[in-house]
Amino acid sequence: MVVKSHDKCLETLLDFGLNPNIADQTNTTPLHIAVRSLKLSTARILLSYGADPNMINNRGETPIGIAEYLQPDQKQSFINVLLHTPIVEPSDFRRYTSGTITANVIPYVHPLLHGHLNWTLDSEEFRSQTDINSSVQNLLDTTSGSFWCCTLNRGAWVIFDLKHQYHISGMRIIGCDNQSTPRSGHIDVSNAFNGPWLKVKDFTCPISQGNKNDIFFPPFKTRFIRVFISDNYGGDDIRIQGIGFYGVDMRLVEKLREYGLEKSLQTLLANGINDLETLNEKQDEILNSSDRYLDVNDHFQFIRLTESLRSSKLTFLEWFNPPQSTILAGDKLQTFSAAGDEAVTDRVKLEEKLENSPHVRTVLMRDLEPIQGRSLVDFPDYVIKDPGRYKVRVVSVESPNIHTSWQDIVVGIFVKTAAAAEE
Structure with a gap:
């Protein structure tokens, strides 16, 4: 190494x-x-x-x-x-309280992070074989009571792209109330979506009330996490209601350092503030009770920090590299892309329809990625199987009124010439 x-x-x-x-x-x-x-x-x-x-x-x-x-x-x-070279002393966000952890009793490590639906995606790149009526995104919405159902009874997996670095110190996994609930598995991390993967923790999920299990480990920094489920308790498939992670957003740590407020980190974590979104939501509470969260001399610096959190929002989508206008049925289009505002990571969908049809269908979903002063999304390996005149556009999932213009694509068929037929 x-x-x-x-x-x-x-x-x-x-x-x-x-x-x-x-x-x-x-x-x-x-x-x-x-x-x-x-x-x-x-x-x-x-x-x-x-x-x-x-x-x-x-x-x-x-x-x-x-x-x-x-x-x-x-x-x-x-x-x-x-x-x-100075030795970096373990700061508050890297400390870990060791000791025996009783199942389903949560010690203080880091608060549970708020999951975002764009951390995973319903595609073969992100998860193992899935029931047609199930969505892997159900894992990030534990309030709905829905499940992710992998049709395999062993060897299920799902990848989470957290979009930026987090310090992760634990995982919560909520199974189901029958034999399809997870029994054992491991947690892997990587510096890239496609690996290589490093196993950091084996775990087991004892049968318990609600089959909610919390697994803790020394913290590590990562953007990409793969949860691998080895087996279940004898069911025909594997069903999981939710997966969440205990940790802290490294952007929060970096912001506190930037404004000289790193000593406030433990107080913020103890009050459930472990990412920039929660800090932004609770800024009024913090300012109105600053003696609880901040030293007396830090009030002005905290105001400056919160002013810097006015996050970018998606206000437009436009073609950056539009799709080619003609293609043969069944052939891959060259990779095309759309662009949005700087520093946004919104989820978008590619919509497709026949030229004179009112019926629009979603064919792909992807996430915008901040790149060099803008946010881009690429669509590789897109195929239209049937000939015809089509229109495609890119649409924001959260704000459907934000979208690119329709782009025309004529899909033809290959016709053999007489000369080619004779050969």
């Missing part, structure tokens, strides 16, 4: 509790290897988590000693990093 400089993966492991001074049979540590391999950024990460630059291996080498023999252009950079 150190040789390949997989820094993000290394940070995840260190966040999860990996000892930065772990050594092999020759007492060589990752920091020895990072310096010898000229991986400056990796060395800096290891040092910030407490790696010892004076650790001696069986050959009598220390990381600093190795740096002394590097080429002059490398030597000074590594020595500066080895001598001057």
